[in-house]
Structures are given as structure tokens and as C-alpha cells.
Amino acid sequence: xxxxxxxxxxxxxxxxxxxxxxxxxxxxxxxxxxxxxxxxxxxxxxxxxxxxxxxxxxxxxxxxxxxxxxxxxxxxxxxxxxxxxxxxxxxxxxxxxxxxxxxxxxxxxxxxxxxxxxxxxxxxxxxxxxxxxxxxxxxxxxxxxxxxxxxxxxxxxxxxxxxxxxxxxxxxxxxxxxxxxxxxxxxxxxxxxxxxxxxxxxx
Amino acid sequence: xxxxxxxxxxxxxxxxxxxxxxxxxxxxxxxxxxxxxxxxxxxxxxxxxxxxxxxxxxxxxxxxxxxxxxxxxxxxxxxxxxxxxxxxxxxxxxxxxxxxxxxxxxxxxxxxxxxxxxxxxxxxxxxxxxxxxxxxxxxxxxxxxxxxxxxxxxxxxxxxxxxxxxxxxxxxxxxxxxxxxxxxxxxxxxxxxxxxxxxxxxxxxxxxxxxxxxxxxxxxxxxxxxxxxxxxxxxxxxxxxxxxxxxxxxxxxxxxxxxxxxxxxxxxxxxxxxxxxxxxxxxxxxxxxxxxxxxxxxxxxxxxxxxxxxxxxxxxxxxxxxxx
Numbered sequence: 001x002x003x004x005x006x007x008x009x010x011x012x013x014x015x016x017x018x019x020x021x022x023x024x025x026x027x028x029x030x031x032x033x034x035x036x037x038x039x040x041x042x043x044x045x046x047x048x049x050x051x052x053x054x055x056x057x058x059x060x061x062x063x064x065x066x067x068x069x070x071x072x073x074x075x076x077x078x079x080x081x082x083x084x085x086x087x088x089x090x091x092x093x094x095x096x097x098x099x100x101x102x103x104x105x106x107x108x109x110x111x112x113x114x115x116x117x118x119x120x121x122x123x124x125x126x127x128x129x130x131x132x133x134x135x136x137x138x139x140x141x142x143x144x145x146x147x148x149x150x151x152x153x154x155x156x157x158x159x160x161x162x163x164x165x166x167x168x169x170x171x172x173x174x175x176x177x178x179x180x181x182x183x184x185x186x187x188x189x190x191x192x193x194x195x196x197x198x199x200x201x202x203x
Numbered sequence: 204x205x206x207x208x209x210x211x212x213x214x215x216x217x218x219x220x221x222x223x224x225x226x227x228x229x230x231x232x233x234x235x236x237x238x239x240x241x242x243x244x245x246x247x248x249x250x251x252x253x254x255x256x257x258x259x260x261x262x263x264x265x266x267x268x269x270x271x272x273x274x275x276x277x278x279x280x281x282x283x284x285x286x287x288x289x290x291x292x293x294x295x296x297x298x299x300x301x302x303x304x305x306x307x308x309x310x311x312x313x314x315x316x317x318x319x320x321x322x323x324x325x326x327x328x329x330x331x332x333x334x335x336x337x338x339x340x341x342x343x344x345x346x347x348x349x350x351x352x353x354x355x356x357x358x359x360x361x362x363x364x365x366x367x368x369x370x371x372x373x374x375x376x377x378x379x380x381x382x383x384x385x386x387x388x389x390x391x392x393x394x395x396x397x398x399x400x401x402x403x404x405x406x407x408x409x410x411x412x413x414x415x416x417x418x419x420x421x422x423x424x425x426x427x428x429x430x431x432x433x434x435x436x437x438x439x440x441x442x443x444x445x446x447x448x449x450x451x452x453x454x455x456x457x458x459x460x461x462x463x464x465x466x467x468x469x470x471x472x473x474x475x476x477x478x479x480x481x482x483x484x485x486x487x488x489x490x491x492x493x494x495x496x497x498x499x500x501x502x503x504x505x506x507x508x509x510x511x512x513x514x515x516x517x518x519x520x521x522x523x524x525x526x527x
Contacts, residue, residue, distance in 0.1 A: 036396040037367075079394060112481065124266030127481070151394045154264035154422045159469040159477035181396035184471040 001026055002074065002143050002175055007047060007057030009040075017043050020057070021199050025143060028173040030166075032186035035196030041179045042078075044196070045147040048177065049076035062142065075136035079148040081128035085120045091131060092116040098135040109134050109164055126157035133161070137168060143175040151180070162189060219294065221416040222253040222276070222385055227288035229268075229275055233486070242285065243486025245271060247440045247493075249288070250512065250519075253385065255414040259445075260427035262466070263437030264482055269420050270315075272437075273389045276418075277312060278302030292385070307333060311383035313407075315390040317370035320362040326373045327358025333381045340380075347376040351406050368399055375406050386410055386417045392426050404430050424451075424466055433518075436463045439483040439493040442512070445519040459520035462494050492522070500524055 002025040010016035017040040025031050035041050046052045048059055050066045058065055061073055078084060085094055095101055095116075103113075109130045120128060129149065136144060146165070150158040166189060169176050180186055186193050229246040245268040253259050263269040274280045276290065278299055290297040292310070306312075311333070321329055327344055334340040348357055351372045362370055371391065378386045392403050408430045411417050421427050427434055428451055436444045444460035451458065454474075455467040465478040480497040489495065495505040505523060512521045 036398055037394075110481070124264065124482070126265065148394065152265065152422070154262075155424055155466050155469040156478050157264055159471075159475050160479075162475070163477045182471065183397070188471040188475050 001060075001062065002048070003060040004048060005058050005060065007054035007059065009043060009047060009052065009054050011043075016055075018200055022057075023194070023199070025175040025177055027142065027175050028170075029192070030169060030176045030178060030190045032190030032193035033177060033179045033196055034181065034183060034186055034193055035179075036181055039196055039200070041196055042147055045076060045145050045177070045179055049074050049145050051076065071138065071140045073140055073142040074145065075138075075141045075143070076145045076147065077129070077132050077136050077149045079151050081125060081132045082120060084132060085128060087120050090117050090119055091123070094120070094131060095134060099138050101134055105137075106134060108168070109137075110160065126153045126161065129153065129161060130164075133165065137172075141174065143177070144169070145177045145179070147179045148181070149178075150185075151182070158185075219255070220252045220291070221255050221257075221293060222251070222418070223289075223291040223294075224249055224251045224276075225289045225291075226250065227275070227286070227290065229271060229280070229287075230285045230486075231281075232283055232285070244488075245440050245485050246275070248512075249440075249442055251418075251435055251442065251445070253416040253418060255384070255416050256411060257433070258408070258411050258417045258419055258431045260419040260421060260431035260434045261437055262421060262424050262427050262434055264422055266485070267437050267482060268440045268485065269437050270389055273312065273387045273418070273420055276302075276387060277306045277310060279306070307383075308335065308381065309383055310385045310387065311378045311381045313374050313378050313386065313388040313391050315393060317362070317367060317374065320370060320373060322362050324361075325358065326360055326362065326365070330358075330373065330376050330380055333377050335382055343380050344376070347379045350379070350409065351376055368395075368402070371403055372406060375403075375410065379410055384415055386415060387420070388417060389420045390422070391419075392421065392423065400426060401429075425470065425472075436460065436466065438462050439487070439489075440485070441493050441521065442519070443494060443521050447518055450516075450518065457516070459515050459518055459525040460494075460522050461498050461500055461524075465499075494522075 004021065004023040006020045006022050008016060008019040033041060047054050050072055111130050111134060115123060115127060150161055178186060178190055227246060227249040228244055230242040230244040232240050233243050234240055251259065261269050261272060275286060330344045331340040334343050336343065344358065353369060353372055357369065365373065388407060391407060392400055395403060404426065419427060419431055428448060432448055434446050434448065435442050444463045446458055446463060451467055455464040458464045458467060468474040468476055478497055483493060491506045491508055492510050495501045498505065510521045510523050512519050515525045
């Protein structure tokens with residue numbers, strides 16, 4: 001179980017982004033988090049994935065808290081894959097940093113063998129996002145946070161990526177938090193949907 | 204706007220076109236093994252006509268070459284680009300020299316990134332610099348800001364003091380105050396939430412008043428359908444279909460090309476069903492139809508022969524099996 005207990009966060013001491021937010025995510029559950037731009041969804045995602053430290057409150061992952069002494073079981077995927085990949089590495093090097101991946105797994109994600117010797121600039125956004133998914137879905141991963149994962153992609157690529165992800169989530173019984181401002185997408189993919197504004201308003 | 208929508212496409216063709224692109228292709232040289240030079244074609248046989256007062260969306264996935272289209276029309280391609288085909292603006296050939304003279308004046312661009320604003324210049328001044336009527340520039344700029352709902356003191360602000368949505372409106376204002384007859388909007392609505400999207404699109408639609416034409420480049424078919432009269436669907440560097448807005452309905456029975464149908468059905472609001480395979484690489488050469496490897500209705504004939512564009516039900520399609 002991934003538990004977010006009463007976390008608050010502000011980028012400076014005067015203006016808080018949010019206060020006292022709690023949430024829990026079970027293995028195998030796909031939870032949607034809906035909200036418009038600029039209300040702190042991404043900041044929230046970064047805290048859950050351990051990129052930022054909350055001012056108060058805690059994030060408890062299967063009984064443990066940050067920092068972990070091993071690979072983070074909570075993996076974050078963002079909106080712009082091109083910003084999270086070293087532009088001077090070929091794709092096999094990018095994947096190599098995270099471990100060894102079986103051909104079967106890469107095929108499942110729709111990663112073509114020919115892409116391995118390309119640089120990120122030679123691949124499209126949808127293609128790069130698949131590599132980010134591969135890196136995020138190492139065996140140690142238990143929870144996946146998808147922050148506007150497919151917002152920049154065309155409808156077909158979007159449907160393709162979701163088809164793969166939903167299948168993998170089910171297979172491995174991972175918990176997934178889907179953050180998006182696209183309500184139809186959340187309705188299609190999630191077991192339950194929370195409105196971020198409701199979470200904020202509870203205080 | 205409203206008037207145009209009711210005229211079937213076949214009739215609008217007889218109207219005077221604002222922009223006409225015919226058999227346009229764009230390629231870049233590439234060096235393979237040593238010094239062997241070859242060309243990769245990123246846009247092939249592109250065709251599109253835009254009439255005054257009309258919004259035509261060009262919809263394609265990332266990496267399909269659609270942004271290069273904007274650059275081609277403005278004449279701001281890299282030096283090594285090779286172009287073929289014909290572009291007419293108001294019936295007269297659009298040469299490199301003419302492009303240089305009229306870009307920013309008669310053809311205006313709304314760039315994708317809000318970073319395109321000059322960080323060291325106040326927004327009011329920036330917008331005024333694209334007004335040709337120098338005497339009235341302050342008034343025109345003020346009116347545009349008002350029309351777009353920007354707060355009164357916005358013209359005194361530097362870009363870093365604006366929110367993302369405000370910066371986007373300043374970019375739209377720049378196009379609004381210019382005397383441009385054609386506006387090219389290159390992904391002006393990336394990743395906006397529903398409310399911000401509605402707002403931005405309303406402002407963009409205001410631009411097509413006064414008989415201006417617009418090319419609206421986007422990957423988001425949902426956004427395109429909100430304002431465009433016609434949708435040109437771009438795949439693998441080709442226009443596979445030019446459909447009318449009202450054709451996107453139900454299960455997509457009125458759409459002509461299998462790719463357009465798949466694109467429509469893939470929306471989460473519809474079937475959310477993915478099409479297998481990947482889009483072709485830039486420069487990948489097909490003896491037959493560019494969509495054949497992924498097409499659910501392709502035959503051997505499609506493998507060997509290239510479909511030419513044809514008029515079907517008031518739209519244009521490049522498929523052997525489009526039903527009329």
C-alpha cells in the first residue's frame with residue numbers, strides 16, 4: 001500500500017501549494033487524479049515519487065519511508081520524455097543505465113530494435129515515452145505515477161501506450177496513479193477518480 | 204465563418220483561394236557511409252487550399268513533419284532543405300523573395316512556444332512592433348489586449364511577469380494586430396486543460412474574423428474539431444485525407460481514409476482502440492500506399508501502387524478503397 005499522510009508543501013514559506021493532503025493507493029489499483037493546470041498536481045506527483053520532500057506529513061511505501069536504500073519502488077513518468085533522457089546517449093545506453101531488459105519485454109512495449117542505436121533527437125515523442133516506460137517498469141517497481149504521460153501524443157499513439165501500460169499493470173498488480181486534466185481519459189483507464197480540488201478543499 | 208461552413212467544399216473551391224499548395228515536397232540531404240549523399244523526403248505530394256475566413260487544421264502525430272510545413276510557408280527552412288512544388292498566395296506564386304517580403308506582414312505565425320517572446324522587451328512594445336499603422340499602434344494594441352481579456356497593465360509587463368495563458372494571449376495579439384491575411388498557428392494549445400483550451404481556441408477563432416484564413420497545426424484532433432472548418436490529416440509526410448468538420452461523427456462512418464477513422468476511434472471518448480504498428484520513419488520509402496503496413500483493409504494492390512488523391516463526398520482522400 002502506498003500511503004500519503006497529511007502532506008503540505010510550499011515553494012516558499014509565504015505561499016503554500018497545498019496543505020494536509022492524504023491519499024492511499026493499493027497494489028493493482030488504478031487511481032485517477034483530475035485537476036486543471038497550475039493547482040499543484042505535478043508538485044504532488046514529485047513528492048510521492050520522492051523528488052521533493054514535503055514540509056510536513058509523510059509518504060509511506062509498503063511500510064517504508066524516503067529515502068530508500070535501494071531502487072525506488074515508486075516511479076514517475078512525466079509529460080516531456082525528451083527532458084528526461086540524456087540527449088548525448090544512444091537509446092541502448094539510456095536503457096542500459098537502468099538494467100538489462102529482455103527482448104520480449106521491449107517488444108511488449110513496442111520498442112523496435114532499430115531504435116537502439118539512435119539518439120533521442122531521432123525519435124518521436126511517443127517513441128521516447130516507451131523508453132521512459134521501460135526504464136520505469138523495472139522489476140523492483142511497485143507503483144507507477146503517470147503525470148500527463150500521454151498529453152503531448154496523438155490519439156493513436158496515446159491509445160497504444162495505454163493499452164500496453166494497462167496490461168502490464170494488471171499482469172504485475174502494480175498500483176498506478178494517473179494524473180491528468182483529460183477527464184475522458186481518466187474515465188476510460190481508472191478504477192476510481194479523485195478531483196484534486198476536492199482534496200485541497202477538505203481543509 | 205458561419206456562412207462558409209454551410210457551403211459544401213466542392214463549391215468553395217471555385218472561390219478565390221488565399222493559399223494554395225500543390226504537389227509540394229520537402230527533402231533534406233543525408234550522408235550515408237562516407238560521402239554518399241542521399242535525400243530523405245519528409246513531406247510528399249502535399250496539397251491544401253485555404254480560403255479567406257476559413258480555418259483549416261493540419262492534424263498529425265509528432266514527428267510526422269507538420270511543423271516543417273509552417274516553416275516552408277514562411278520560408279524559414281534550414282538552408283539545406285530542398286523544396287519542390289507550387290505555393291500560391293492570393294493567386295500569385297509564393298517565391299522565396301516574396302516570402303521574405305510578406306512574412307510577419309501578410310502571413311503571420313503564432314509559434315508553439317511562449318518562449319518566442321522577447322524576454323527583454325515589454326509586451327505592449329512587442330505587439331506594437333508588428334503593427335503597420337505606426338500612428339495608431341498604441342490604440343490598436345490596446346484594443347487587441349482588451350479583446351483578448353488581458354488585464355489593463357499587461358502592456359507594461361515583461362514576458363517573465365506573465366502566466367503561461369497570458370503569454371499565449373500576447374502571442375495571439377501579435378497576430379491579431381498585424382494585417383496578415385493568413386495566420387499559421389503551430390501547436391498553439393499544447394497540454395492546456397479544458398478550460399484554458401476553450402479560452403485559447405475562442406481567441407484563435409476571433410482571428411479568423413475579417414476574412415482571414417488560418418492554418419492550425421496540431422496533434423490534438425479534439426482541439427482541431429472545436430474550431431476548424433476542414434481537417435487535413437497528415438501521415439508519414441502525406442495528406443491522406445481532407446475532411447469536413449461534420450464528418451467526424453459516430454463511429455467515423457463518414458470519414459474516408461482508414462487512418463482518419465482509426466484516429467477518430469482511438470480517442471478516449473470513443474473506442475480508445477489502438478492501431479498496431481508505428482508511424483513511418485522520416486524518409487522511409489514506400490512503393491505503394493504510405494499507410495499500407497498498418498491498414499486493416501489493405502490489399503496486395505496497395506503494396507505496389509500509390510493512391511492518388513481523389514474527391515469523395517466533398518472531401519479529398521488518398522485511398523483506393525474510399526467509398527463514395
